[in-house]
Amino acid sequence: MLNNTSSSYGYVSIFFHWLSALTIFGLFGLGFYMVDLTYYDSWYKTAPDIHKSIGLILFAFMVLRVVWRARQIKPNHLASHSTLERKAGKVIHNVLYLLIFIIMLAGYLISTADGRGIEIFEVITIPALGSIIENQEDIAGLVHQWLAYLLMLLVTLHALAALKHHFIDKDNTLNRMIGRRLETENTNEK
Template sequence: MQIRNSSERYGMVAVTIHWLVAVVVLGLFALGFWMVDLTYYDDWYKQAPDIHRSVGILLFGLMVLRVVWRVANAGPKPLPSHKRWEVASAHAAHGLLYLLLFVAMVSGYLISTADGSSIDVFGWFEVPSVTGQIKGLEDTAGTVHYWSTWAIVALAGVHAAGALKHHVIDRDNTLRRMLGR
């Protein structure tokens, strides 16, 4: 498999980043969904949010890399069998997924740093608060984070359904191109 994208298929870097982001986003969603019901006396009460924040910060760096890679390395051309509305909706869905991911990550950061504290990323480094203490920021950012993450999961489901439709019904190479085949 080639490293860079070609006009026919995605390269190893794009494929790896795509699937890594997908797994991490679903894992973060599951962890976030689970950890909100933890009580003070649960063993994971402090550890789960620390892991969630740390992985979220690392995901932000990966998404920045993904955007840079995408700008520097154009994706494959649409298949000739793709209809114009399919191409347009795929571009819109991808753009919205990117936007929602950044909204979710920034709002998650703002939840954690609204009191002026920094985020310790697995003890490797700290990401400081850029806002200081802002009253009410945590609640507003929490609402944005909640709805943006649900929107990501819903849109990712539509994205996956579209890929499966191309693979099972249309029997084209849309999904294979992102599987590295």
């Protein structure tokens, strides 16, 4: 089942979720690694080029994900979810999306502050807007870094909440996002 239903996520939504998650973790790890590279390190130029290329591909992928999400029905909340859990989940999801896009925009502003475009694996060049504000590279760099840390904190809370639902509440929250179709889907209207 490719599309979402009122009781479960479709395989396209699941694919978008997990590929985004893996890519974001990979970008965070690579970004964390590359900030300490020195000029004489063999990855000094390669790591940022990979980071930028994958980041721009992720941007396009996230735009597709948002369009897909807008066109799909959202599975109903499980009856076991409290009002607080429902509201917190909605807020966290929206903040996660917002952070991802702001982090990517800040990355673009870091990389293009000198007026040069960004090459995606030396195939396509995304043009630069140039410097829009004074100290753009430094300011965008701080925004990129600290929002990435905040994103990782929220992703950790998101994952812990899913594990809490699975192991403590023993509900189908996590099963729905890994594609397990269970016979007894206890859902409620939003």
